[in-house]
Amino acid sequence: MSMRQLWEGTDARLWARDISGRTKLITLFLFAILMITVDNPRTLFVLFMVTLLLHLAAGTSFYKWKVMAVLLMLGLWGSMVSQSLFFSQTPRTALFVLIPPDTSLLGEITGGLFIYREGILYGAVQGMRAASMLSLGLLVCWTSDPRQLLNALLVWRLPPQVAFMLVTAIRFLPVLAAETGEIITSLQLRSETQRGRTAIVQHIPYIAKPLLARCLRRAQTLALSVVSRGFFSATVSQVRQSWKTAERAGCIAFFLFTLAVVGSKLCYVLSEQGLYFGVLRKIYDISKMYL
């Protein structure tokens, strides 16, 4: 699979590609609200697993799984490591001591460096939130034609220019990925040392300029191309208006579910602040256990 094909979705299963852009964007939005609302690690894990199951169902290719796994692991580990080191809330339990407070200089400056148990858990929760959204975002990206998302935004009466700008990024992802690789290659070729020829990280600061210059040129040509094909004066066609009843029903159901979750959580938070109603006890229990 080429770098370009990695970032586009023609290899996804047909049912996933056929889902309307509106359904995908609404799902993404509601899922984001759920991820913000839910604090329970187990529920977050379940939601994260749901996104992975969706990938499985959509037929995400093995190579894409590998790429996603790297991104997810980096996000999760990064979040857990940073929170375990710098967790500032109390109570906190030190599991390991990296630098004792009485160590000369470093110990005095830092006041000691510890790995906190609560920090690991907090980092895992935060990381899980980010990982779930990343996973679902990639799923949308890997199963969507830019036009689908564009149509969704246009149906929602977003100005065509704004919608185009938002979606163009997805159109260019495959090309950007390929060109980033080419720029790193060219930087390797321009290095004078043996190490520079094989290194990647040290070249990252230099990637932006040539990539940006190319992006500007590309974006201009693409804009000219779609303008002359009547995009900005497009009438909302039947294709754009069609939204399957099943999808619409699914979105409504998911919306109601999200509303219920947010409502329950809100009630629970209010109860903790003293606004307690006995009839809502079951909701408080569910919120405490699962949300």
Place this chain on the structure above:
Amino acid sequence: MLHIEDVSYRYQSRDTWTLKHIDLTMGQGEMVLLAGRSGCGKSTLIKIISGLVSEDGQGTLKGRILLDGQDITFWPPEKIGLLAGTVYQSPDDQLFAMTVEDEAGFALENQGTEPETIRKEVAETLRRVGLKGYEKFSIHQLSGGQRQRLALASILITKPRLLILDEPVSQMNPQGVQSFMELLLDLNRNENISILMIEHRVNELARYFNRLAVMKDGEILYDGAMDAAWPFLTDKQHLGLREPQSVKLGRLLHLSRLTSDKNETAELIRRECVIDRSFEQHQKEKQADADPLVRAEGIRFRYPGAEEDTLRGLDFTLQNGQITAMMGFNGAGKSTLLNLLGGLAEPSGGTLLLDGFPVRKALGKVGYLLQEADLMLLADTVTEELAWKNSGMTPEKIAAMLEQLNLASYAQDFPLALSKGQRLRVVLGAMLAKEPRLLLLDEPTTGQDESSLSEIKNLLLDFKDHGGSVFICTHDIELASRIADRVILLEHGKIVADGPADEILSDRKLLLQSGLTVPAVLDIADQLGIPPCITEKEVSNYVHAAVVGRN
């Protein structure tokens, strides 16, 4: 069909007029080739015809444009798009959808056409451009030529009367160009579509067009029959046009008439010159050194996950002080081999030695110019670019290098803002500043005009004269015939021919087998009954006595 009447245009940010009193008329079904150096105003003219540049805060537009009898000067682009469609240089930049059928139907979808009608029109349009069966393909699965055909289909679906093409074939190999041009000719003949094409490569396209328009500094200097243009272009190298070999040969021999038709040129030579068949050509090929710079034995390479090898047992050597051209179809493995020589990948099998060491241990001796040279530019000025990671570049050396690159007056300019030819020379300079022993170039002449090509050629010859070895991957048979000492032809990962340039490039069967076209002078030499020649200079060695028309 198209009447451009006294059109002038000035961008708001500029003091001078980019277009000056342009008059151009095209009849229905006419094909016009518009040529000129970068920055002469060709693209602005296209944008004005397409309605993409108007007076709305962008500049001042004078004159008027009539398309199909209607004054479209201030029409919105989407309305003009129904009459005149534009195809741009790089298909990657203009395609928007994910699959072939969605891309082709995009314009109709924007018009609110019924889905069923869109499906029918898409199927028909894809058939017309030779993409039937590719409907469900991802646009990234298509080859460059197929993507350009798709870009054309996405325009043709609205049934425009005028097709405007901005350097659409600049990134194609010779047979790809031929195939694309034949498609355009079919559209022109069968559907009477007018075609206005911008392109530097007049040499390759002259035979498809009857009419040529030449622009310089915002003015049309010449507008007339293709063959009548050649006398006009005498001593006008500054216009940057690449003339057909037949014309160059005619000019070299001072024939009474210059024509891009090789048969006519051969006939003129027969009539006007004396042919001396006894001349012995100087052989370009040097004797192979006992100790070559690069030694490749049984090189194999397979990409991870691939089912078969991309390179299948290559054996060759590269000599010091020699230019070797590698040619062949797209996908033959040329870029893969360059990557191995550039140290970007390691062979899956075989031995690849540079100066006696594995390539990875001798990378300081290699300079590699990628095809997308723009991606190699990363500094703020040309001077910084030459000095970047080149610790040996003193201010004196940089100044000398700038002179050599003909970029002295651009020393403090932003490299990415220079013309295409200048940008390429900056990167080439940065590579030469490393003082490599081996210089690798991947399609360095794509989209370059004649003067830029000439400057690159001189730089390479100078590098060679100083003992450097050049390995160049190119489809440009004229360039190869002019500078290469040796040619390697690659097909499906195997070397099918390796030998002196004049020997390989005069073998028709090999050329066609490798996706190349037969140089016009080879046909002319054939018709004249002289030994095979691949450059105008070689033909002139046999045709050295004036009879008629010579000065």
